[in-house]
Amino acid sequence: MRLSKRGEYGLRAMIVLAEPVEKNAMPVVQIKEIALREQISPKFLEQILLALKNAGLLHSKMGVGGGYYLARSSSEITLGQIFRVLDGPVAPIKCVSQMAYEPCGCPDEQTCGLRLVMGDVRNAIADILDNTSLADVTKRQVSVRKKLGIK
Amino acid sequence: MRLSKRGEYGLRAMIVLAEPVEKNAMPVVQIKEIALREQISPKFLEQILLALKNAGLLHSKMGVGGGYYLARSSSEITLGQIFRVLDGPVAPIKCVSQMAYEPCGCPDEQTCGLRLVMGDVRNAIADILDNTSLADVTKRQVSVRKKLGIK
């Protein structure tokens, strides 16, 4: 039940891009800056951000002083959207996937016990990922920092 | 976020083994019988059942008329136990694993937004898997069958 490095890095990068920008800062962030901050290979991250851009979650600016920025407000982008672009369906088994259903080959799908439980698991994961926006994540980070006495 | 075939087949097999035995039926079930019912390669299933046996979830009887049976009552074996034997930790990322923690390499683990959310995901999955026993699964199957007008 593993998140891939691709998914991990992509989610990390999106969280960085969702951070409230300081005064006078550029609205766009460059690949190499994110890569440096999050300790990710810049070329690998490039592919990931490109995929997120082609999926419509990011916009970019080419050329000198260019970089990436969120395509929508951070409260309108969910972790579920990001996850699905990078790692595919959330469901642990194809036959319970809402977005990419396929039969899983069990004798009788309707009464398959495994399917019933995995359906619950899928819903539990999707509930979290689809109802958590990037803004929710940054809000939570802020409150954790406050609790720990700023930083 | 995928369940492996190994995990899928193992869980299926355990559910079969948890089914209430008919009168006069042998208390043990053979690999090939399960393989046939669930459409699994018998040799692959053999490895899986062996792993479950070595983990203490199954017992076996060798020789003619042998086979496998649950090591404990079906209400005392959870899907979480089976899953972990076959697919490893439930957590989507190592740094939120309760059973097999490892740092994940983010700059600051305490305030890592991804880690906060993935912790929730881990807990949601573990809540289901660790609180669902094989007996719960078979009970649920029965009630689904009843609802659909027996079968």
Next chain:
DNA sequence: TATAAAACCTATTGTTTTAGTAGTCTTTTC
């Protein structure tokens, strides 16, 4: 007591996925 049926165990193999590297092309600013 020989035979066949069953689990036990280990090694090997082919395929797919993963995680990354490399290199060229295009756009933009100065």
Next chain:
DNA sequence: GAAAAGACTACTAAAACAATAGGTTTTATA
């Protein structure tokens, strides 16, 4: 027009996955 940035495509090494293969041991029973 040079440099800085993203866009795109191809490739590759290593690991994981899904089996397959084949011999060993145990046990019931004919």
